Every structure is written in structure tokens, then in C-alpha cells.
């Protein structure tokens with residue numbers, strides 16, 4: 561099967577390389593012509609526009625979209641859909657909000673297209689060597705047209721048809737919420753080591769925790785890699801950005817009245833990390849001063 565690919569960034573490019581390796585003969589478009597050139601140099605086929613990409617594919621066309629979530633994804637889908645024929649397939653594998661994906665399902669089905677919302681996990685190395693996919697959409701079409709592709713691009717047992725439209729991205733959102741909580745706990749653990757009276761070798765700690773311990777796993781492996789490059793993480797600041805999935809998870813917890821305090825607090829800690837001082841801190845310091853005469857620290 562000749563697959564189409566839109567988006568040759570950190571994830572899409574590596575998915576493209578896997579498609580190449582596994583004989584899915586990808587043709588790819590990216591808004592950045594340099595990305596298309598790089599893909600061509602790696603052996604892939606390039607397209608100068610979405611229109612040209614569509615023309616290169618045979619019906620039923622399968623197009624994998626891996627661009628920034630939100631407006632860009634919406635625009636790419638809107639540009640692509642009118643160029644397709646009934647029965648063609650769009651796979652949207654970015655980190656999109658599941659409610660938006662449910663809208664895309666309705667919209668694409670109304671045009672006679674099949675749409676799949678796919679949560680992708682495993683990071684860049686997963687995209688390159690085998691990822692984990694959570695796939696929402698028509699099950700029969702998935703089994704008939706797409707299963708071999710997902711089987712090839714995933715690690716063994718690394719794909720799952722999650723159910724109706726939106727369920728793939730909902731599952732990925734919750735996955736990322738869990739990711740926030742797990743990473744926050746690892747961070748707090750190392751903070752407690754750092755504040756302790758002991759002089760731990762953090763790379764050694766990550767290494768031993770990753771051998772037989774209850775908390776072994778890929779995040780701990782990555783922690784070992786990071787400490788190997790920078791023993792005390794001196795080169796980076798402790799500022800934690802986020803791209804929306806944690807916030808959406810917490811919003812869902814509120815919508816569905818589910819208690820998710822670990823994920824919620826890990827999200828708040830990300831926001832807190834982006835501030836060097838806080839108004840909360842000023843208010844509490846001022847109040848302590850007002851009621852108890854406790855010292856405040858003055859601005860320099």
C-alpha cells in the first residue's frame with residue numbers, strides 16, 4: 561500500500577522512515593520544503609502540496625496526518641478532505657482533543673470518508689522504531705484496510721482499536737495525564753535525594769532503580785540517560801512546559817467528577833515552575849506579616 565503522510569516533524573518524519581523501511585512507499589508533504597527535501601534524501605517520495613500528494617495515491621487513499629494539534633490540524637484536514645474520494649481514509653495521529661476529533665469524525669463521515677483518531681505514544685524513538693497506537697474509528701475498515709500498517713509501525717502488541725470516534729484521542733489524553741503524574745513523582749523523588757544529607761550518584765540511582773525494582777520502566781531509563789549527559793542537570797532550568805493534554809485531562813476529571821488529584825497537582829506544578837515569584841506567595845507573606853508580625857523578604 562502506498563501511504564500518504566502530511567507533517568514531517570519530529571514524529572512524522574520518523575513515521576515516514578518506518579513506512580519506507582516496511583514497504584509502505586510513503587509520499588509526504590510538509591509546509592516546510594526543507595523537510596520534504598530531507599525526506600526525499602532519505603529515500604521517500606516528496607510532494608510540493610497536499611493536492612500533489614493526493615494525486616500520487618491510489619484509491620482507497622490512506623493519508624496519515626501528523627502536524628501540530630489544534631488549528632493546524634483542523635486546517636490540514638479541511639484542505640485535504642475536499643480533494644479525496646468516497647472511501648478514502650484519514651488517520652489523524654497527533655495529540656488532538658478528543659472532542660475535536662469527534663467533530664472531525666462526523667464531518668468526514670458526512671463526506672463519505674473514513675476518519676481515525678489515533679493516539680501515538682513512544683516519543684520520537686517509538687515513531688522511528690515502533691510505537692504504541694490507540695485507534696478510534698470504524699472497526700471493520702480498520703481491520704480490512706489499516707491493520708497491517710499499524711502492525712508494521714507499532715511494537716509487538718502495540719496497537720489497539722479503542723472503539724468509536726474520539727476514543728483513541730481520549731485514551732491518549734488520559735495516557736498523557738498518567739505521564740504527568742508519573743514524571744512528577746519521579747521528579748519529587750529525586751528532589752528528596754537532592755535535599756538529603758547524602759551525596760547520591762543520580763545516574764547510578766536511576767540505573768539500579770531500573771533493575772528489578774517496582775519503579776523500573778522507560779521513564780527511569782530516560783532519567784538515567786539524562787543524568788549520564790548532565791550528572792546533576794546543571795545545564796537546564798527546572799521549568800516545565802506543557803502542550804495541553806494534562807489540562808484537558810484535568811478538565812475531563814472535573815466534567816466527569818472523577819478525583820484525579822495526582823494529575824491535577826502535577827499540572828499545577830508545571831504552571832508553578834514557569835514563575836520565578838508568585839502573587840500567592842506575596843499574599844501569604846503579607847498576611848503572616850499583618851497578623852503575626854512575621855518578617856517578609858523585600859524586593860531588591
Ligand SMILES: NC(=O)C1=CN([C@@H]2O[C@H](COP(=O)(O)OP(=O)(O)OC[C@H]3O[C@@H](n4cnc5c(N)ncnc54)[C@H](O)[C@@H]3O)[C@@H](O)[C@H]2O)C=CC1
Pocket residue numbers: 566567568569570571572589590591592595626627628629632635636653654655656680681682683684
Ligand atoms: N513529539 C512527541 O513526543 C509527540 C508528539 N505527538 C503529536 O504529534 C504531532 C506532531 O508532533 P511533532 O512531530 O513533535 O511536531 P513538530 O513540530 O516536530 O512537527 C510538526 C510538523 O508539521 C509541519 N506542519 C506545520 N503546519 C503544517 C501544514 N499546514 N501542512 C503541513 N505540514 C505542516 C511542520 O513544518 C513540522 O514539520 C503533534 O500533534 C504532537 O502533539 C504525539 C506523540 C508524541
Ligand SMILES: O=C(CO)[C@H](O)[C@H](O)COP(=O)(O)O
Pocket residue numbers: 655680681682683736739801802803804805806
Ligand atoms: O504525547 C507526548 C508523549 O506521550 C508528547 O511528547 C507530548 O508533547 C507530551 O505532553 P506535554 O508536552 O504536555 O508534556
